[in-house]
Amino acid sequence: MSHPLATVAVMSEVAAAARWQAEQVFALAPKPSSLTAAQPLAVPSRWVGAGCDERAVWGRCTGGRAEPYECAIDHVAVAVRCSCPSRVLPCKHALALLLLWARGQVAEGEAPAFAAAVVASAVANSAKQAAEVPEVVAVPAPVPSADDGDDVGLIAPPIFPDRDPNAGRDNRVARMAAGLAELDRWLDDRVRTGLADPALARYSTWDDLAARLIDAQVGGLANRVRRLAGVVGAHPDWHQQVLSELGALHLLATAGRQMGSLPPPLADSVAAAIGWQVRQADVLAGVPDTDHWAVMGRSDVREDRIEVRRLWLRGQTSGRWAMMLSFAAYGQTLDTSMMVGTQVHADLFRYPGALGLRVLVGRRHGDPAPATGIVGCSIAEACAQVGAAVAAEPWIERYPVCVLAAPARAGARWVLTDDGGSLPLVEGVTGVGALLACSEGRPVPITVEWTPHGMVPLTAHLPDRVIDLGPTADPSFLAAG
Amino acid sequence: MNDYWNEMVTVALLGTDRRDPPTPPAGGLADLAADDPRPTPSQRLLQQVAGCTVVRRAGLLPGAPVATVAPPTHDPRPPTPQAATKTWRRVVADWPLLEDEWVLAVVRNSRRLAPELVPPVLARHRTDANRHARAMVAAGPLGHWMIEWSPRLACTAKHPPVVELLAELPELPIVPELVPLLSAPPAQVARTLAAGLSSAELGRAHKAVLVNLLARMDPSSLPAVAQAIDRVDPSSPSIGLAFALADLAHLRHHMLTELELA
Numbered sequence: 001m002s003h004p005l006a007t008v009a010v011m012s013e014v015a016a017a018a019r020w021q022a023e024q025v026f027a028l029a030p031k032p033s034s035l036t037a038a039q040p041l042a043v044p045s046r047w048v049g050a051g052c053d054e055r056a057v058w059g060r061c062t063g064g065r066a067e068p069y070e071c072a073i074d075h076v077a078v079a080v081r082c083s084c085p086s087r088v089l090p091c092k093h094a095l096a097l098l099l100l101w102a103r104g105q106v107a108e109g110e111a112p113a114f115a116a117a118v119v120a121s122a123v124a125n126s127a128k129q130a131a132e133v134p135e136v137v138a139v140p141a142p143v144p145s146a147d148d149g150d151d152v153g154l155i156a157p158p159i160f161p162d163r164d165p166n167a168g169r170d171n172r173v174a175r176m177a178a179g180l181a182e183l184d185r186w187l188d189d190r191v192r193t194g195l196a197d198p199a200l201a202r203y204s205t206w207d208d209l210a211a212r213l214i215d216a217q218v219g220g221l222a223n224r225v226r227r228l229a230g231v232v233g234a235h236p237d238w239h240q241q242v243l244s245e246l247g248a249l250h251l252l253a254t255a256g257r258q259m260g261s262l263p264p265p266l267a268d269s270v271a272a273a274i275g276w277q278v279r280q281a282d283v284l285a286g287v288p289d290t291d292h293w294a295v296m297g298r299s300d301v302r303e304d305r306i307e308v309r310r311l312w313l314r315g316q317t318s319g320r321w322a323m324m325l326s327f328a329a330y331g332q333t334l335d336t337s338m339m340v341g342t343q344v345h346a347d348l349f350r351y352p353g354a355l356g357l358r359v360l361v362g363r364r365h366g367d368p369a370p371a372t373g374i375v376g377c378s379i380a381e382a383c384a385q386v387g388a389a390v391a392a393e394p395w396i397e398r399y400p401v402c403v404l405a406a407p408a409r410a411g412a413r414w415v416l417t418d419d420g421g422s423l424p425l426v427e428g429v430t431g432v433g434a435l436l437a438c439s440e441g442r443p444v445p446i447t448v449e450w451t452p453h454g455m456v457p458l459t460a461h462l463p464d465r466v467i468d469l470g471p472t473a474d475p476s477f478l479a480a481g
Numbered sequence: 482m483n484d485y486w487n488e489m490v491t492v493a494l495l496g497t498d499r500r501d502p503p504t505p506p507a508g509g510l511a512d513l514a515a516d517d518p519r520p521t522p523s524q525r526l527l528q529q530v531a532g533c534t535v536v537r538r539a540g541l542l543p544g545a546p547v548a549t550v551a552p553p554t555h556d557p558r559p560p561t562p563q564a565a566t567k568t569w570r571r572v573v574a575d576w577p578l579l580e581d582e583w584v585l586a587v588v589r590n591s592r593r594l595a596p597e598l599v600p601p602v603l604a605r606h607r608t609d610a611n612r613h614a615r616a617m618v619a620a621g622p623l624g625h626w627m628i629e630w631s632p633r634l635a636c637t638a639k640h641p642p643v644v645e646l647l648a649e650l651p652e653l654p655i656v657p658e659l660v661p662l663l664s665a666p667p668a669q670v671a672r673t674l675a676a677g678l679s680s681a682e683l684g685r686a687h688k689a690v691l692v693n694l695l696a697r698m699d700p701s702s703l704p705a706v707a708q709a710i711d712r713v714d715p716s717s718p719s720i721g722l723a724f725a726l727a728d729l730a731h732l733r734h735h736m737l738t739e740l741e742l743a
Contacts, residue, residue, distance in 0.1 A: 184527075191530075192523040194496025240486075243493045244537075247530035254531075379543045390539040408547040409630070421543020433600035433631055437623060440596070441550035452538055465563050467597045475574075 020075060022327050024277050025098040026306060027219050028078075034092055035305060039331050041096035044105050050097065051109030057101045058115035061093045071097050072115035077122035081114070099329075172217055176274065177257055179216020183209070184253040187246055195239050203229045220275030221252060223303055244452065248395045268352035269393045278351055283360050288347035291315035293322065294371035295338045297400060297447040297458030300473035307473045309334040312400040312447065312458065313348070313359070316373070321400055322348050322359040333479050337361075340459055341466030343371035354392040357399075374461040376404030376445035379421040386450045399450045400458070406443040407436050407457075416455060418443060426454035431469030435460055438467050482506070482540075486533055489526065497522040505529055509536065553626030558593040561740060566595050568736050573605070576729055578696050579736065581612065581650050586740045587619045588648075594619045599627055603634040614642035653693035662694060667702035671709035674726070678710060681718045688722055695729050703734035 029035040041061060044050070048068055050059030055076055060068035061084075071082040071093040080090040090098075100106050111119070186209055190200070199205045206229035213222035228245055231238050255262065255270045262270065272278070293313040300309050311324040326335035338344065338361075347362035377385070382401040389399040405416035407425075414432050415422040425432055425448075435446065438460045445461040449470075458470040488503040502525050505511040513532050519525045561569075572579045584602070587594060594602060599620045606612035613636040617624045628635045655663070662670050674691070677683035683691065695706065707730035713723040 187527055188521075188523045191493050191526050192497050192521075194499065195494050197496070239494055240490055243490055243530055244534045246493075247527065247532075247534035250527045251531040251535070383541045383543050386541050387539045390535065390541070394535040394539065406549045408549050410544070410547045415544065415547050417547040417549065419546055422545065422547045423543060433604075433627065433634070434597045436550075436630060437596040437599045437627055440552040440623070440626075442552060443549075450541075465595075469597075 019104070019280065020098060020102045021277070021280055022099060022102045023325075024279075025095060025102050026327065026329070027217075027275070027277060028090060028098070029095055030088055030090070034088055034090075034095060035329055037092040038095035038099060039329050041092060042099040042103075042332075044100065047097065047100065049112070050100065050106045051111070051115075052101055052106045053108060053111055056111055056115045056119050057097055057106055058111060058118075059097050059100075059106070061096070069093050070114045072111075072118040073098060074119045074122045075101075077119075077125075079118055079122040079125075081118045081121075083114075175216050176218050176276075179213055179218045179221075180253045180256040180274070182212060182216070183218075183221060184250060187250050187253070190246060195242060200232050200242075205229075218256070218274045220273050221249060222275070224249060226304060241453070252395050265352065265354045265356075266393075269354040272351065272353055272358075273393075273395050280360060283349045283351055284362065286349050288349055288362055289315070289318070289320070289322070289359070290345075290347050290365075291317050291320075292343050292345050293348065294343040294374060295340050296371075296374070296402060297449065297470055298340050298468055299398075299449055299456065299458055299470040300334065301471065302474065302477070305329060307334060307477055309473065310398075310449075311335070311338055311340075312449070313338075314400075314402070316343060316371075321357060322350070323357045323400075324359060324361065328473070328478055330477055331479050334473060339368065340468040340470075341371055341461075342368040344368045355389055355396070371466070374402065374445050376402045376461075379403055379405055379416065379418050379423055382423065382448075382450075383421075397451060398456075400447060401450060402445055402447045402461075404443050404445050406441055407432065407439055408441070416446065416448065416457075423448075424454040426451060426456050429454070429456050430471050431457045434467060434469050438462060482533070482536065485510075486537065489530055489533065492526060493530070497526050502526040502529060550630065554622035556593050556621040556623060558591055558621065559742070560595040561587055561592050561598065563595065565736070565739050566598055568732075568739055569598060569602075571732065572736060576696075576732055578653070578692070579729075579733055581615070582696070582733070583736055583740070584612075584615050584619050585648070585650060586737055588615070590740050590742055592619075592740060592742070593621045593623070596623060599623050600631070600634060603627065607634065607637050610636055610638035610640055610642040611646050613638065615647050618647070650697070653697055654690070655693050655697065656690050659690060659694050663698050665702075667699075667705035670698065670702050671705040674706060675709035675713055678713045678719045678723045678726075679717050683722070684719050685722055688725070691722070691726055692729060695726055696733065700734065700737050703730045707731050707734065 026035060029038070040046075046062055047059040048062055050057075052058070056072055056074050058070075058072040060070050062068045069082055069084040071080075071084075071091075073080050073090070073094055075098070080094045082091045082093045084091050084093055086092070097106070190197070206225050210222040210225045213219070213225060224245065228242055231241050231245075252270065252273055255266075256274045259267045259270055292315070294316055295311060296314045297312040298309065299312075300307060302308070307328045309326045309328075311326075313322040313324065314320070315322070324335065324338065328334045344367075345365040347365075348359040349362055350356040351358040351360075382403045385401050386399050389396060403416060403418070403423075405418045405423075408415055408417045408422070410417075410422060410424070413427060414425045416425065435457045438444070439446075446457055447459040447461070448455040448457050456471065458468075460467040460469060485503060485506055492500050492502050501522050505514050510529060510532050514525065514529065517528065519528050569580075569583060572583055594616075602616045603613065603620065603624060606616050620627070662673060674683070695703075698706070707727050710723050710727040710730065713720060717723070
């Protein structure tokens, strides 16, 4: 696997036509409320003349006004123009159109004039090669005519700068480095003044930092910081948990600033952890990992305003783990193409990284069939597997193992146990009751997710059935079906 | 390592402005501090916290083995099929008024609840003595065993269950004009409902009584009724209601058939 910086260097040259992933669109949202506002518009029925080509995506968004808003995005140079009066950039229409495109709901076509203009502006900007690149560059938009429904005096919507792909990348790397340095300074202040500082109990303390990290395009770290806000004071041992996480953040902030000197797979892992996106096309250009993949477990977790589904797959031949991710904002659906307890013969393409857990599914060589021959390892072996994974990527927050163990009570806490030892389950986690009922207290193969706070039961593999025990997304958040 | 970690937690709580970080124990963490010396106490603490966190996570060790729990008494009844678990979830989500009949059908067909359903079914009805008692019959010995280990599944109702009501479905209000349809021949019921929906004589305002009627009518009438409602004129103003009623009839028929023993 190539180094992430090298990967990005060639990305825009060889994969310009690659469709974005939904998470890339989420990352582009200037604030969570923009994404919320975009959701109702991210349906084909709200768009007229939507189309895309290898450079741009465009469409006219119908709404309450007589004339639709014309929206076009140069997805290579990340330049946006919309005729709406919003000064938020990118506006909800642009986010909605990108979401539609990311979901494959925009057909290819020939770019209309307003879309071609966006591309031309971006290309012209690239050609200027100015010495100093401003954060946001305003480009002239067509002067609204009296009958086009736009507000008079509307300020021309700006576009994102991208003089050339390398300049954009260098810019981003510089912003990320500055963000990581700021994070480290903030961490330093926290341990200097102490975790007992009342400021830590305020959500704004964490949210402000998270917002600055998003500005610095290290969204992966922003998510970790936001999660910590809910931990402060939540239980008697909160300070231990917060301190551990501050340690992990320090590790990532340090590693992120030294990516160039890290071994390539580790550098890729660091890049992914801090929020660097790799395009699907780059992943799909890799060497496939072909196997009969058993769907071992499912886990849905709400992260900020996005529901995240992790599907854990295990190669029946290789024994290697893989993780499929899917995302759903409010009113969207999560991926249901693979069911727990089935297996499918397929090509998986791994994202770069030391563990290389995250995958995209390529060609499927057959229909799904019930997974058979699922065996669990001992508790001791599970600890060794988790230890090896943490040693490879010390900041990981979850890792799957399949153990042959029984649920049992150790004092006030539920554990998984076998003859050689036990592992605690996360307190209050869903699925423990069903696990106990299914196993009747006997050892059964159980897929669990290791987390720093204990094990989360995902699946009980019984002789005659497979029980999905994993945390489930809030159905009121997702669209039906 | 634990002592060292606890000392670091104390220092982190107080802040390095007030207390210096502890000296790392000999070994990897001390080597880390020596290899990459940091100028300030706060930076030294952060470095050691990061190192210690990784060591503690990567060095995950099993706890002592724990005695397993004794299994529940064997229940010879066959469990509800796996597909019925999905059906129960649909019933609860879309047509909860069918749940009483679903549980009763489990008992009448000499089945027991599939194990994964025991906790959610008991938890749902813990405030209703009659429903909880009916669920306990369906759960069998596993239900009692689960309550032993998870007391929150026990019934919290103050009054005891009424034994005579356990084998009966709760009554649903049905207007007198529709009562004859409860036991009328399937074809007649189907004709009456389909005609009423097509002509919009039956509309949204009648939904509650029609739902009650379909939930309590003779189950043998359900396929004919569902078929007839499926054929209601799509241009009828009552088509939305027709869809809903057809769904109810199909689901009720499906759940009862699914629970029958082969």
